[in-house]
């Protein structure tokens with residue numbers, strides 16, 4: 001219905017002679033998915049939510065022609081009596097700091113001029129004309145940026161490893177194969193601000209000495225694919241991709257590769273095999289991609305959100321970025337808020353924000369005022385954070401200490417009606433489906449764990465099942481070949497750590 005709303009605006013503006021005075025912009029997601037479709041009227045930034053195509057007439061005739069906001073259509077949190085609150089006073093946005101999401105919901109992602117008007121390609125210009133590759137790497141290293149795709153490896157170090165390897169051909173890859181259930185951070189960045197990813201990849205190419213980039217994007221994201229394709233075409237047209245960028249002699253181009261929905265292709269070695277046209281299966285490391293990656297050449301692989309931070313770091317400096325966050329986790333993190341939460345949507349908060357702030361101050365709490373039970377971070381590779389830990393500042397290290405992980409940023413909230421055994425069964429079912437089958441611990445071990453979990457959920461659990469689950473989980477963690485298998489037991493271990501009584505109750509009180 002968003003496209004119909006935009007078309008209705010264009011029609012109404014024309015009928016009222018306003019077509020040259022008011023511009024209708026189609027933007028990416030502004031984060032508050034629970035209230036979409038959203039229409040924001042500038043310069044007042046009047047925030048209209050849950051708009052229907054038939055509401056457009058009233059907004060045009062009342063607001064645009066008579067200068068009176070249509071109160072009944074405004075998001076109730078965005079108005080205080082008669083005063084329109086600036087967006088940074090609206091509770092959903094108040095505690096957010098938008099770096100990776102800075103342009104999402106603000107610019108038209110299909111128009112490079114709008115990206116340029118918001119400082120687009122300024123960071124690439126600065127890197128190419130005022131810095132050398134060592135300075136770029138040093139800036140990223142000092143900023144403390146860590147990979148936002150899961151493991152949290154320091155981005156600058158990764159770039160430095162690849163830069164130091166001498167080779168005539170190197171590659172920059174972007175991992176846009178977002179596959180966790182409940183995660184849509186990368187999708188929003190690609191759909192809302194594709195040039196930010198292209199620009200960052202070109203900067204990475206300059207830093208390590210690569211002339212070719214690949215974006216491995218899910219084919220199930222057709223809007224992202226369309227907008228990336230448009231953005232690459234525009235950047236080439238403007239001389240910002242291709243040969244001799246900005247007349248500096250630096251060559252860098254980007255191609256898309258579409259993934260076919262295999263979760264394991266998000267694993268870096270499997271992703272590179274898939275780009276090479278082979279079956280997407282992990283391969284042992286070493287050799288690490290920085291030494292021998294895509295087509296056996298030095299390669300860096302960064303996730304979409306990681307790249308979306310790079311241009312701002314180059315423009316505003318390492319100190320600016322590292323002033324946000326915690327000691328070992330700098331900057332911000334984007335979370336896809338879902339499950340039992342009022343404000344389902346996309347949020348970007350400084351590292352170190354607590355789960356309580358995310359759920360209650362930003363997320364608007366749990367529907368029907370039910371109590372918080374747990375939140376799952378990191379999807380099928382992560383774990384849950386129980387109510388007793390709701391005030392722990394969220395960063396890479398604290399999440400690991402809690403038995404979870406940052407993962408890519410899916411955050412699923414659960415209330416007191418959720419069965420935690422069922423949650424771990426759900427995630428394991430996903431992993432079993434997605435295991436590529438190459439190594440025995442993951443291929444066979446996860447299936448055996450799922451059988452036990454299903455038995456417990458069906459009320460047929462037996463004494464000793466919990467211990468079997470624990471021992472299988474530990475050996476899979478220690479022996480699986482890639483990250484998918486090594487982290488598959490996490491949801492079970494984490495729910496066993498905090499909600500063991502639920503497993504025991506299922507077995508004790510069987511039907």
Ligand code: SF4
Pocket residue numbers: 264282434435436437438439440442443480481482483484485486
């Ligand atoms: Fe494949 Fe699982 Fe082994 Fe990874 S751990 S290589 S996904 S079977």
